[in-house]
Amino acid sequence: MTFEAAERRYGDVVAVAGVDCAIEAGSFVALVGSSGSGKSTLLKMVNTLVSPSGGRVLFGGEDVTTLRQAQLRRRVGYVFQGIGLFPHFTVGENIAIGPRLAGEKLSSQRIAELLTLVELEPEMAGRMPDELSGGQRQRVGVARALAGDPELLIMDEPFGALDPITRDALGEKVRELHNQLGLTTIMVTHDMAEALLLADRVLVMSFGELVADHTPRELLAGEGGEIAQGLVAVPRDQAERLAAMEGRLA
């Protein structure tokens, strides 16, 4: 996955201002930044939900805009905060939609397998989305993204709407699946703690530009510059205050 001077403008507003970056296969990359930093826009360039107004985005060496859209989107699993389960489809039909669009029928066995993969009961395949909890729904969302055996998983604030416990569990699960299935994963989040805990590599964006590109270890060691350190300081500060409170109580 390579971005070459990738750029996106909306009129005079620059959302992404020329990003150069290569992501090697098998890595788990977190894209962090405050709201409006352009991280979601950059992510959506990968599966052409947003097309670049300048530069190129390469997937396996090919420009994504020249690939057949339906095929590209099968090879790229997409999970996002809105989840977007189709309310008139059953859970099973939701999971099977990607292959169905490609003219394949997903076996019920495979659907059960995918549900098990995201730690849901296989019997849930027959339920309607509005019968599920938020966490269960996002698990179905992940199963749907994995149904087409994608090489790349892109996630846009995937756990943003979930409660902290569900969020933590699902984060761990996704990291586990990443390792197990040998995926390449790019996750957009505004939560630096989540990024540091899950990713191999953290990219920091600000005002449409890439301002830092480091491993979690390097960031915690103080590298990456002012903006990145500002973001790292928040969870670190919280952790220290919690530790201090614990110390006082002890």
Place this chain on the structure above:
Amino acid sequence: MSEIWTILLGLGDKLAAHVVLAASAIGLGILVALPLAVWASRSQAVARVALGFASLVQTIPALALLALFFPILLSLRAVFGEDLPTLGFLPALLALALYALLPILRNAVTAQANLDPGVLEAADGVGMTGWQKLTLVEAPLAAPFIMAGIRTASVWTIGAATLSTTIGQPSLGDPIFAGLQTQNWALVLAGCIASAGLALIVDALLGLVERGFASRKRWLWGTGLAAVALGVVGALAYQSGGDDEDTIVIASKQFSEQYILAQLIGSQLEAAGYSVEYRDGLGSAVVHSAVASSSIDISVDYTGTIWTNELDRTDNPGREAMYETIVEWERETTGVRVLGRLGFENAYAFAMRADRAAQLGVTSLEDLVPVGPQLTVGGDPEFFERPEWVSVRDAYGMRFGETRNFSPTFMYNALRSGEADVISAYTSDGRIAADRLVVLHDPREALPSYDAMLMMSPRIAGDEDIANALRPLIGAISVEDMREANFAVDREGEGKLSPADAAAQLAGKIGL
């Protein structure tokens, strides 16, 4: 109650026509609105223009919209040829479909605008093409809302379709208009009950479909749709079965005299073995075009009306010459055959109370000239603007002390109470006989004649059997007989007759 019931049972053909018309209009509305809604959901500008146009159409009264299609289609004949119908089914269909557009369009656009953006993003995210997104996601999710719009449109259309009577399309409006004119409330009620009942049934069935879509229960919407389809197919079958080439269609305009004469003509033809159909309550302006295009077969029209409206003449060559000219003109230009005159006139005339006329010694318009300046004249709201008044004023040098306008009913009351000394009456009006009024002679023939003529459409113009069956009516109806029949239908209370009964009485009186 039993009277209403009897009328309702006889409304089968009107109901079938009503169902076919309303269903076609809603169908056409859906066919136009849905693609437009899809387009509108992709473009703000289209949404604004389409919804603006549909709302504008909605502000035009349904009656005016129906009437407007007559000149529009007439001008379109330049493109599509003379066979393009300007009356009846086509204009009714177009007007009602336009009317059905707004609720369907608005609901469809709103439904699409309110779809969960997450779901739409997911549709793109899983790789749906625009068409797949529309058919797999947008359409099924918007369906219940669109169905609600179609329901609203259906109820409106079924109601508004009653107005298509005025442009010569049979519908459940026929009994309503006929009943309103002849003050036959059973007829009005029967028409209202039938059309409201139809609207309620359709609303309930489409409600079933809407609920079926919302709860994704196939059997529910399937049942609803099947029932609606069955009703439409049934109506079509009924109509095609009843549509007989040999049936003679008799038209009437919207006043009692016309209803009575239509019944009289109808019974005369039925006695001769023909099957007849009545197209009651047509707008006065459309009757002539309808008979000329053979949308109807027989009408009764008046010489003065044809003279001004069709021949565009303002001169007055005298009663006989006017009639001869019209017969000739119809034969050459429209192919309509004027079989003859019925014998009476329904003209403008000046009338006075008998005692007042005797007191002043007035029997003709000439006698009125010297006393005019001391008298008050009453006319219907348009009379003093009409060529008839101009002609009388100029021919006699007529001047009145005071001029007052009344609606027709109050005009007679004013004469009775002495608020007016002389009024512009209609010569065949039943109230002339009932109030024992004196109709003043017009020795200078300043008032154009309004001889009632029997008109045959080009389709049956050459049919001598029909002509022979109708010939006994020619010259047979005196103005006194017509007045009596009109009064029997117009009056209130005891002795009030339906047009059919009045026609039967009139037939007896003239010896048929």
